[in-house]
Amino acid sequence: MKSLISISFFILLSAIGYSQSCEIGGSSFSTFQDIQTLLDANACNDCHAQGNTDANWNYDSYASFTKSGECNQPIIIHGNASDSYLYSVITGTDDLCSESAPIHKLSETDLDKIETWINQGAPEFCLPLYPDIKAIFDSNNCQSCHTPASGLWRYDTYQNIRSNPDNSCGEIMTMVVGNAQKSLLYDKINNDNQVMCGEAMNGEFSPLSSLEIAQIRDWINGGAIESVATLPVVLSRFESEERDMSIMLSWTTEIEIGTDNFVIEHSATGRGFEEIAEVQSTGSDGSSSNYTYMHNTPSFGENYYRLKMIDLDGSYNYSNIRLTRLEVETAEMSISPNPARSSERLKVTWYPRKGQDQAYLNILDPNGRNLHKKIIFEGTNYVRLPVLIEGIYFVMIEDYFGGFLLERVVIIN
């Protein structure tokens, strides 16, 4: 029987220690500018600034930030940090598309701040609420045609703006909460001269400003929140901690209004979360409440947790992720797939002995010649194999104390 030692990360979710530029209903929120400042402080602009030839992607503007330079995949998924490419890049859980890219790890606190921001919809500006959006439409005369008598889409009440009118646009939804790109409303006003269905609503008589357009986008991406009273639950604390080979989760809500329950999700890799339990909310009167849950069947190695916080109206949002490691006494590694194909992406899981968090991974040919060398981290890593002819190769992990692990990998083509 192996003895287990756990290491947990305790990070506060709330804004403690940060100067954030945006406040809604007494809670602080980050804007894109705060994120730019944070990335600058991490010297990301050494390589990722406009005109820099070291890397394609840059965050000089919100538009360039959200667009992938390299891989043609979205950098962020609004409202879902853990599935966002940016998050896997800065946690080191995913291989970058570019082989030449350096290691992109951020500190736990900075990570937490970016994670919270993405989970809140990654707004460029301070997240607007329904009355702000209504005021934008009113000041642009949208109500001159969108009257109750017109039979057209209406935004005069929150219920109306959230409902789909009978339109001739088939499956296209007027509003897909959390996804402005897929929402006809945003599509019609975003000034890109292309509309999925019908006419653009930002013509000569009602040109919305770029700030107004961005606010409408942020509002939809941020969950189309009605008012301060329907802001999603804010956690002031979420921790995971080892207790005799079980893992105890505990969290405290800061503001909790209309919360129905918390679904606890678990993953052994930080991706592909699965539901393991549900905890009912106790306080819906806006006061703070404490919760605990004991996970009795955690995995060896890494245990990631996140909370899916579900409101009474069925809308939900995610907490940041917590990691507790049940550490093994002897180092271990596993590789998949094996057999693998030339140039394939290998998943290499490495659980080191205590006191180490990085090592070199080497790919060796049958004669012991080193074909590829890369730094890997504790837990799950992705390593792209070089072009190899069929045969037997070795993956060797060499730690900084001279210890090593060797695994045979068969290449088939």
Ligand code: HEC
């Ligand atoms: C030493 C140079 C360097 C530094 C510093 C650096 N990066 Fe990178 N980064 C790269 C290279 C090279 C790539 C490969 C893709 C490319 O060319 O954009 C890359 C890729 C990325 C990508 C994927 C872009 C895409 O289009 O797919 C993101 C996101 C990223 N970096 C974020 C960051 C962040 C955040 C920081 C600061 C913590 C940072 N980088 C620091 C060199 C760097």
Ligand code: HEC
């Ligand atoms: C001159 C009259 C007029 C004005 C002003 C106008 N609209 Fe429209 N709008 C229409 C008509 C007609 C339709 C239905 C045909 C279409 O979709 O092109 C429509 C459709 C829409 C739809 C599609 C709803 C659906 O799902 O069927 C949205 C969203 C919309 N308008 C938003 C706006 C916004 C926001 C403004 C203000 C910036 C605005 N409209 C200003 C006439 C107008």
